[in-house]
Amino acid sequence: MAGWLFFLAMDLACGLFLLVVGGIFLELLAGSWPSIRAFGLSFLWTSAWDPVAGKFGALPFIYGTLVSSLVAIALAAGVGLLAAIYLAEFAPGWLGAPLGLLIELLAAVPSVVYGLWGLFVLSPIVRSQIGPFLQATLGFLPLFSGPIYGVGMLTAILILVLMIVPTVVAVSRDVLLAVPDIQRESMLALGATRWEVTRRVVLPAARGGIFGACVLALGRAVGETIATTMVIGNRPVISASLFAPGYTLASVIANEFTEATTTVYLGALTELGLLLFVLSLIVNGLARVLLRALSGGLRQA
């Protein structure tokens, strides 16, 4: 009897989520219909965003969302993994626990605080220190060319890195700690150094979990709104330079939804929401495929 109830509750719980996600999708589709009818598929690859003339295109926002979150996750994965390995494998106990706690604390800072800090503290540093340094050393790359405003893609990426590193560190550290000690001890008994133990045993065993941590963090970066909005410069252009302002899907929705009044304008903003939804699905799906390929490769090795 109890078991039967439990299974029913489980089914209902899952069904509820399915219903909610399906409902969101349908509602977004219905809401964006005026825009889909007016612009069709060309919405995806046009760059105009002119509310006065009623012309809308999503390309700069898709570009901004992908670049800011992908570069951020690449940087955060590197830094975060190193920190997690140190915390799990090398840090002495008296240091590891409080350090881990501090990093997790970073995850609890509200994003608007990150945004304000980014605008008032980080962006002047980017304009007067980081930017000129990058331009002096790597200025030959188009990535680091052009005028430096302080706010822009680079500042947004740095803020995002700061925001998602705690997720990468906390989850990766737990995954590393979950690798059974017997494996480490066996390797040590065979005469391996601690670095060899980490590289050949612990990391391969934890690979799937670490990858999962990165996917979680990427999800936060894609959807982050307020902090990005405050520092990205909010300009719907596609520029090779990281110093130039950009714009993300979530930011433009947050910026313009409250004051959008015409039907097509509202439809275009809702369609951006739909794109964000689909983009998250694609990113998550790709991550899963990649994960399967990775763990498959692991089994063969």
Add this chain to the structure above:
Amino acid sequence: MAVVETGGPVCSGCKPLAAALTPAASEANLKRAILARSALCALGSVVWLWSGALAATQLTGAGSTFDYPFFSRAFYEYSRQHSDLTVNYQSIGSGGGIQQFIAKTVDFGATDVPMNAEEIERAGAPVLQVPVTLGGEAVAYNLPGIGKGLRLTPELIAGVYLGKVTRWNDAAIARLNPGLKLPDVPITVVHRSDGSGTTYIFTDFLSAVSAPWRKTVGTGKSVQWPAPSSVGGKGNEGVAGQVSQSPGAIGYVELAYALQNEMAYALVRNRDGNYLYPTVETIKAAAATKPGVSAADFSIVDAPGANSYPIAGYSWVVLYQMPPNPRRAALVKAAMQWLVTKGQETAESVGYVPLPEKVQAQALAILSRMRTP
């Protein structure tokens, strides 16, 4: 004992029970009675409080974030004078305010730009649009070594925002400011990234003074900013933050915000050729040049008059001429009549510009068309 006596005639079966009570038991009974009584008392007072809350009517409004500080101050004053009434205002943005108003979920909507024909048609009933407050905008700048006193013409501001004037030592700026040593730095153009009435008034001003702007960009709460060196900041604080953080930046912010944050802002030339700072007086003067302001003809940018500051505009409350809920209509009407007259006294204390008297009269005239039972 009184309990037994009164209880007796009603329920004779109780008598033997009461007689059988030991002293200890009756004490417990008394305690229980006191408890029950105080519980009843508590319940009673809750019910009384609740009915009290019900008696005080709550009017609801939604819309413009620009109006919010003014409304919360003014309506606080109003409900102090009318203890049976509170006004709940949700600052969800003008667009949201109009949506709620059309859906008839609020008693009034508030918007920085009057509802257009399409929106009124969606409302499906005659709409009254009442000017309730005035705002002006400062053109703030960040030029190292130069404090206050920069002079700008409307054409020059348009040129900067169009991306035609790109450096601070441009000959056109230098000619206007012979006393200032203008640095050779690029101009960073800062604008609001969020849709806002502030942007509407600013682009309305640029459209009024510059034909190229009117043709290529136009007027709106969000527009396609043409200058290659432009960045968007969220809210007044975002624009102010970016202007104060980057040398060479220029941006427009609400007057109240510029005053509170002691920013350097420009003297702007008006239509009569005078260079003016935005102040309560110069904005009021601009508004006073158009006493018959209405939703169909509301722009007061580039106003004539020696003392008229050229970048200013109204904020509006929207009401149904025949309110869906007639019982509340009289209350809403009275509150609005107060807001556009007496309520204006609170405006200046929170950084808004009170309506000139002629405009107050005009607002009352519009309100008088509201039907109440």
